[in-house]
Amino acid sequence: MAHDTDTQPTSASPGPAPATEPIALPGTGDWLGWVAGRCEEQLAEARRQVDLVKTGPARAAEALAAWNRAETALANAEAVSLWSEVHPDAAVRDRADELSQDVQKYVTELGQDRDLFAVLDGLSASTDLAELDADARRVLEQTLRDFRRTGVDRDEATRERLRELSEQGVRLSQDFGRHIRDDVRSVRVAPERLVGLPDDYRAAHPADEDGLVTITTDYPDLVPFMTFGADGEARRELALAQNNVAWPANDQVLQDIFAVRRETAALLGYDSWPDYDTEVKMIGSGRAVADFIDRIGDAAAERAGQEVAVLLERKRLDVPTADTVTTYDSRYYSELVRREQYDVDGQVVRTYFPFEQVRQGLLDVTGRLFGLEWTPVDRAEAGTWHDDVATYDVGLDGRRIGRIHLDLHPREGKFKHAAQFDLVRGVAGRQLPEGVLVCNFARGLMEHDEVVTLFHEFGHLVHHVLGGQGEWIRFSGVATEWDFVEAPSQMLEEWAWDTDVLATFARNADGETIPADLVAAMRRADHFGKGLYAAQQMAYAARSYWFHARQHDDLTAYGDELQRRYSAFPPLEGAHMHCAFGHLDGYSSGYYTYMWSLVIAKDLFSAFDADDLFAADVATTYRDRVLAMGGRKDAADLVADFLGRPYSFDSWAAWLAE
Incomplete structure (x- = not known):
């Protein structure tokens, strides 16, 4: 078994910081043993550090330092879930699922440890509290809040039931994801x-x-x-x-997940799961989510109606008797409209985006924008899990600050969508941030919307690394409120639409750069469909919210009702899309996040010069005041620090009307 290099010391004092080297992955070695060994070792370290906290170090700073080491080890153990999504060996994936259950069981146990809570709660009245800096006090405040949200202050019977529900929820979530992944x-x-x-x-x-x-x-x-x-x-x-992936298996799994969440919220004294879920988000309450969905839906309705009428008119050239545009028509006829009315042929556009060029172009663009260096690491040194994985060390000002792994092509048993996963969350002087980008792109030519997706997901990876340079694991990486995490990535999508940016890497087989007039046409064409997109997003967000807010015996029928209420496209007869709607697990009632974050992303982007997206002053300010801060401040404060004012809907509204 390979041993990692970031195990924390067991004394109350932090001691000398270990060398911040990337963890040693086993490569062609014993992955089953390594995955289990790392997870178990980190869990044991978390327990040791928790015991140190509970023995009552003399000063608040020492107690919080031990707690930080405990949370660091726990985060390392939780990262075992990555291997259930990406490892090519089914035995490793299954073992990772089992280990994840062990980790989450301990997380639940920790959250209800009344002795631990008493020690940490006592720090808030400590005479040396004033010696703590703002970050340390924020750690303490959020830690105590999280303890109360797990029911630590409830009676024993309630705590026991909450423990049972937590363990049940972990198993159900794993079943839900596995059914999608394997089907x-x-x-x-x-x-x-x-x-x-x-x-x-x-x-x-x-x-x-x-x-x-x-x-x-x-x-x-x-x-x-x-x-x-x-x-x-x-x-x-x-x-x-x-739309029938994981059906019927996930239909009952989802009902069980929703039931677990409803009961959990009720036991903790909340009116609904969305109220519990939003307490720690920017939006603040479940009712605010419902209002936001209706606000966006109302704002998009007129434009969506106009756009679907255009699609229907085009469809009638092929099917004169057509009276509706369906979900499976939308991409096809949108493509035809863009080709015929905006002079953008997607089949021509894609010739400028060979995968390898796009990947290198993305690295060059983000390197130039944020002052980062990407140094390739060969697989033998990186020790990765598959030949497809490309690894890079990340540098800033000549210093290595992290490592990334790009796992971008589909294979059997692998996560089916696109997401960034933590391998290691960075802690200054202790462990380098390492992130994994997991996507499913073809190896040849890419559609432009896939290029946009790659820029988006890579934004999370940049956020993970830049935000992973601080002292506190709690604030490391993408550690802001969950309804803000998409905003930086959505903003980075803008660079995939810029003529000058695309000219740096978009070339066809003859070496010809994508023409500026074609990019301009692509941008004009992209405005078509914004209303349809916003309306459909609200149909998804409504499912996410209302499935959790109230019990519904027939998820398909109610989902279809919400589709008719919010989307311009009718439901697909015979489909059960909720069974493969993976965000119902990870985002639970909060799928509104994507549009909420887009509102903020448009506002953030308003600070950049559209004629010079690489302007160093604004890019560096954004990097340092938003991305590098991780979770050290509330998201609203990060945005205000960058923009010099509170965020607003104005830029989003202007974009929708454009």
Whole structure:
């Protein structure tokens, strides 16, 4: 078993800081043993440090230092969940799931440890409290708040039930994710039904011995087919397959998850799970979420109606009797509208975005913007889990400040969407931040919206590394309120739309740079569909909120009702999309986060010069006042520190109307 280099000392004093080297991954070695060993070792270290806190160090600063070491070890142990999502060996994935249950069981136990709470609560009345700096006091304040949110001050019977619910919730969440991860569905169609698809796509999907072509619900198959496939019935078949992933298995799993959350909130004295969930978010209350959903839905309704009318008019050229535009029509006819009315052909656009060029271009752009250096690390040194993974050391001012791993192509048993996962959360002088970007892109040409997605997700990785340079693990990386975490990444998407930025890496096979007039047309075309996008996002957000706010016996029927209320597209008959809606687990009632964060992202971007997105003064200020701060301040204060004023809806409203 490989040993990591960041195990904390067991004395009350922090002692000399260990060397901040990346952790030693096993590469071709014993992953099963390494994953278990690291998790168990870090759990044991967390317990040792908690015991030190409970023995009552003489001063508040010493007690909080020990608590910081405990939380650091616990975060290292919690990172075991990464391996359940990315490791190619099913045995490692299953073992990681088991270990995650052990970790979460200890987290629950810790949150209800009345002796530990008494010690930490006593620090708030300590005579040496004034010696603590603002960050240390914020750590103490948030720690005590979190203890109360776990029910530490409830009676024994209530605490026991909360423990049971927590453990049940972990198992249900794992089941929910596993059902999605393992359920790749497909349709088989005759080759002639691939009409409209790019040549490279058709070449990659030859007919089998039965003369049929298999198209899966994995993104590299799904996205081009729904964008360019002219056969409407084939699109419907694939959309139905994709919207039935993990059904019926996850239908009951979700009901059980919602029941666990409702009971948990009630035991803790909250009116609903959304009220519990939003207490620690920018938005502040469950009612505010419902109001926000309606506010955005109302603002987008007129524009969405105009845009769907344009799509319907175009569809009637193909289907004269058509009276509606469906979800599986939306990408295809939006693409046709952009091609015919805005002179943007997605099949031409994609020729400028070969995957390898895009990946390097992304590194160059973010390096220039934030002053970062990306140094490739070969797999033998990095010890990664698959040949697909590309590893880079991250430098700033000639000093290594972290390491990233890019796992960007699909494979069996791997996480099916796009997300950034923590491998190590950084603590100054103790452990380097390491993050993993997990996506599912094709190896060849990329659609431009996939390029935008890659910029977005990479934004989380940059935030993780830059925010991982402080003293306190609690504030390390993407540690802000959860309804702010998308804002920096959504803002970074703007660089994937800029003519000068794209000119640095977007080139076709002949070496020709993407023309400026094409990028300008792409930008104009991108304005089409904003109302539809906002309306559909509110349909998803409404599911997320109302599934949690009230009990519903038939999730499909109620989800369809919300789709009709908020979206311009009718529900897909026979579909059960909630079963594969992974955000119902991680974001729970808070999917509104994406649009809430977009409101703030548009406001943040207003500070940049649209004619010079690499201007060093504003980029450096943003890096240092927002990204590098991690969770050291409330998100509203971070935004105000950067903008010089509180955030507002004005930039978002102007964008919607543009």
